[in-house]
Amino acid sequence: MRFDPIPLRTAAAAKGDNTTAAISRRLNAPYQTVIRWTSGRSTPAGPALADIERTYGVTAAALFPGDA
DSSP states (O other): OOOOOOHHHHHHHHTOOOOOOHHHHTTOOOHHHHHHHHTTSOOOOTTHHHHHHHOOOOOHHHSSGOOO
């Protein structure tokens, strides 16, 4: 299961969230966690994935392209 952060960064930018801080605020997630997600060093799971999908419209299939 390989996480691809590009769809998250692209969708966030489309909503005007061009910084990690803006993504963090919109998702109500810790800043350091969002840095790890957007750099691909960490993978969002469970409720965080649901928040990303609900907030930015990015599906798990887009975030994990090799698993679809």
